[in-house]
Amino acid sequence: MARNTSIPADTSAPPITALLARFTATHPSRGWSDAVEREAQRTFYNWLGCAIGAARHEAAEAAVAAVQVLQPAPQATVLGRNERVDIASAALVNGISSHTFDFDDTHLKTIIHPAGPVASAVLALAEKNGQGGRAVLDALVLGIDVACRVGNTMYPDHYDRGWHITGSTGMLGAAAGCARLLGLDAHRTAMALGIAASQPVGVREQFGTMTKPFHPGGAARAGLMSALLAQAGFTASPRALEAPRGFVQVVSDKRAWHEVTDELGERFEISFNSYKPFACGIVIHPSIDAATQLRERGVTPGQVERIELRVHSLVLELTGKREPRDGLQGKFSVYHGVAAGLVYGRAGEDEFSDAVVNDPAMVALRARVQATVDDSIDEEAVHMTAVLKDGARIEVRVDHAIGSLQRPLSDAQLQAKFESLVTPVLGAARAAEITAACGRIAGLADMRQLTALCRPGA
């Protein structure tokens, strides 16, 4: 009864479900370089700040209201809030809030935001079981490796056809991370990956709505539940990922299986993770970065006659809004980004508030920013010239913005970002306590020492 279909099946795929399961179940704890370990801590810390920062957003309010219909047991923390809910609901809500500001981490090879699905699932489970930071970091590194390697296998075709790759690979990462935390053997871990393989979450049409951040949350919940089912003996196909009617072949024409197998256990995909310094699309980042460099060199808004930008055409195509009317529109205005960089030296969620976007001083400064298309300039670069009222010209060239792999955020910059997110929700003292706890996360005996700090009333 088989019919022809336009997508040819690959019957010779290697057994990647079993390979990834064995890797997840048996790779030694802390079996990687110091650089990978450091990236794991930074990934977790950055994700935590994003989740706490959006804890009072209307998306978080709606998600908490919905899961509370379930009268969930108080098993795990909703980050930045006092409600405690069951672990599946905590994975869902924390996954949603960590992606709500579009400010979380990015695996640059695939544009997967891996911590949303993986950390949200792993932290909820670890909190309930009283597990420590070492186990969480191990689960995070391995879970991210599974999600991003499957992402590499399919990117860009899978993304191009309309899947939001964060949620449509994240359930595998969450399943792997939770299977690891539960101590499942390779067979049960394969079952967890298999159950998760039937549950990709997210199409790109949702961008611009709350369902976009729902995708990492839904993937976190799906992966966590898949691991619990596998632990209880639930079965799935041991070739659920690679078979002709398995996940990868159903959702992608590109099937670069070697992306799963090459250097497995030696190269870790978390090494390619990056953290956004600015709460907006990546294409404006070089311009904001250049403006903050002007500020660091002592240029003040009052001195400026005009600021000239030369940028790739894509920058104006995507973010050429001259007169943004509110915070969301501000995220699509390179003019506003430059003004924020010069005035505030940063461009976090606060600098994209309605109030800041409509501040008359900001409106006036934006009017003095001029942008010219120059396609000899790379998409990742900007050439900026500040022409001062005294006639001086100050030039700044940025080839790779802060936050790129070439110029990663320093730990101090990451901390400043974290505190800008967390302080409005939990206060400066608590933000500092959480920073300190994350700094010694590998030695934390029980993650509840950390999660207690993430509830305002605790």
Next chain:
Amino acid sequence: MARNTSIPADTSAPPITALLARFTATHPSRGWSDAVEREAQRTFYNWLGCAIGAARHEAAEAAVAAVQVLQPAPQATVLGRNERVDIASAALVNGISSHTFDFDDTHLKTIIHPAGPVASAVLALAEKNGQGGRAVLDALVLGIDVACRVGNTMYPDHYDRGWHITGSTGMLGAAAGCARLLGLDAHRTAMALGIAASQPVGVREQFGTMTKPFHPGGAARAGLMSALLAQAGFTASPRALEAPRGFVQVVSDKRAWHEVTDELGERFEISFNSYKPFACGIVIHPSIDAATQLRERGVTPGQVERIELRVHSLVLELTGKREPRDGLQGKFSVYHGVAAGLVYGRAGEDEFSDAVVNDPAMVALRARVQATVDDSIDEEAVHMTAVLKDGARIEVRVDHAIGSLQRPLSDAQLQAKFESLVTPVLGAARAAEITAACGRIAGLADMRQLTALCRPGA
């Protein structure tokens, strides 16, 4: 940054998300013919029997164990069991158990099994809210219409590329049914459909594992949670189904939008629902049916010299196992099916037990069944000749098996099937009580009157 992709996008799709949302929210209660209403009752009743019948299967045991890790609130019944769990978990587990025996209903145009996702979600929500049978039947008819119309839009391409269409459209039906029960307006119903559109469940590689019945369960849970999120104000794209990067275009090359719009509110897809009389693949059904007709004509196993079958080649290709060793293999043996029909007059889950398959009398009778391929005979037909020891020849020809749209199960046959499923779990008296309650379902003031009967200890 858009790349080429092999699937051309359709930018002129009609607004089917909004259309289906308005239909779901505003179509009048009981706004259909008596025939549709009757099919709604039969669909619900058949689904209920399937779910109760599999309540002690190892898949149900594992699923209950997994959701109980969440310490769910006792909001809703796990059918056929004493545990009560939160409504999302009840939707999940009842959706799993109702599909575990592969014995549930089938929308023959798409091979969607629609009650699994829709009824499992709707009953859990109605039970918690104390809603009555009228509201449940309305939600069931409308939810099934939404799932099957979207299925019609994409079938067969979507199925052929590897999606298990029951779980990958069922979340829309569950979302619609629950939105209706919650009384959401057309806008919020569109948001519920939109959130659900990001959560298709199931690839066909899972067939033969517990993750196959997980698909309707996962879809039920996803749809229910989508409606709860929409009720709480969570947003999705209002074009989540039809946009170029929306659900339908991402998962199917076939996009027959008119399947959603044609006769919406006049023709109801539940009219094309059917109920399996036999607990095995549909391709053996004509042969079992013919054997039961022999039995009804007084032929006994002891009289039979041999039974000759002429069947389409597909029958032996899929179910040609001559010497099945256990119950599962028995489901792939037309020889066993014929023997069961002649000996028992039925082929339910009991007749596919290991004990019956290995019963020496059955083994001996199977050896006297001969099958010949004759491709002039339709896939849905069989020509059977019983050659008796006294030399008599009795011929039976079946063109459409019992359970097909042409020869639907009578209410008495459906009741016999229901009781064969439910009696081993709840006893004959309780099975009769549930049958009676389902017979007056439209008048039930509170579904808890029914669900209480479905718990052994209640």
